[in-house]
Amino acid sequence: MCPIDKLNRYSGTRTDVDREFIIMFTLVDENQSWYLDENSRHFCTDPDSVGKDDAVFQRSNKMHALSGFLFGNFPEPEMCVGESVSWHLFGMGNEIDIHSICFYGNTFISRGHRADVVNLFPATFLTAEMIVENSGKWMITCQVSDHLQAGMLGQYNVGNCKSDILHPKMNGQQRRYFIAAEKILWDYGPLGYDKFSGLPLNASRRIHIVV
Ligand SMILES: [Cu+2]
Numbered sequence: 001m002c003p004i005d006k007l008n009r010y011s012g013t014r015t016d017v018d019r020e021f022i023i024m025f026t027l028v029d030e031n032q033s034w035y036l037d038e039n040s041r042h043f044c045t046d047p048d049s050v051g052k053d054d055a056v057f058q059r060s061n062k063m064h065a066l067s068g069f070l071f072g073n074f075p076e077p078e079m080c081v082g083e084s085v086s087w088h089l090f091g092m093g094n095e096i097d098i099h100s101i102c103f104y105g106n107t108f109i110s111r112g113h114r115a116d117v118v119n120l121f122p123a124t125f126l127t128a129e130m131i132v133e134n135s136g137k138w139m140i141t142c143q144v145s146d147h148l149q150a151g152m153l154g155q156y157n158v159g160n161c162k163s164d165i166l167h168p169k170m171n172g173q174q175r176r177y178f179i180a181a182e183k184i185l186w187d188y189g190p191l192g193y194d195k196f197s198g199l200p201l202n203a204s205r206r207i208h209i210v211v
Contacts, residue, residue: 017129018083023067023074025099025120025142025152026092030061064152066140074140074154080161081135087128091120099147105138105158106130117143135160 006016013020030036031052040050051057066074079085087108091097099120108130110118118126135158142152189201 014086016084017086019077019079020086020088021077021156022088022090023140023154024090024092025066025097025101026122027096027147028063028065028068030063031058033061036061062150064142064147064150066152066154069154070151072153072155076137076154077156079132079156079158081132081158082162082164083132085130085132087130088125089118089120089128090125091122093122095122097122098144099152100143102141102143103128103130103138103156104140105134105136106132132158134158 002014002016006014008015033039036052040047044050063070069075077085087103089101091099097120100117101120102117104116107114107116108128109115110126110128115128118128120126137155137157140154140156141148144152193200
């Protein structure tokens with residue numbers, strides 16, 4: 001969505017950005033497909049061996065997709081360093097469609113914050129506004145590890161294809177920070193008892209919920 005004076009009435013695109021892209025993030029569950037049996041008969045060498053209730057088979061049919069594409073098969077958006085790009089991102093699906101969308105290589109402004117990751121829930125929509133600064137082939141991923149392993153990643157390409165780029169002059173002071181990680185033995189319950197029930201943490205008990 002945009003103000004009416006920012007819309008090219010012929011192309012239907014915004015006039016205040018150089019490029020726009022739309023990506024849908026959703027898990028497409030092919031186990032629900034009307035064509036599951038037909039596909040099994042058509043594509044499997046031994047259709048009778050297909051166990052539709054088999055957990056591994058069911059998982060293989062859950063497509064963690066960017067606009068319907070897995071494992072980098074998503075058509076790669078092209079852009080130039082210095083261009084303004086609007087990424088329109090929307091989520092569909094159900095309770096499994098909790099996505100952390102990460103753009104590698106460049107940051108963007110979303111909901112008033114500069115970020116490289118945004119969260120996306122089912123039936124939600126957001127626009128990430130990016131001024132492209134770094135050239136290269138960069139990934140777009142869902143950072144939910146389960147989704148990432150299942151193929152929810154694509155790429156976008158940034159070229160040095162514009163000669164009239166005005167690079168902002170950096171000013172201020174450069175600082176370097178170091179984060180230390182120290183190994184410690186952690187105790188989740190140093191008191192040794194449940195403060196609500198008064199029972200030791202290793203006691204077997206019933207939980208009563210009072211409403
Ligand atoms: Cu995800």
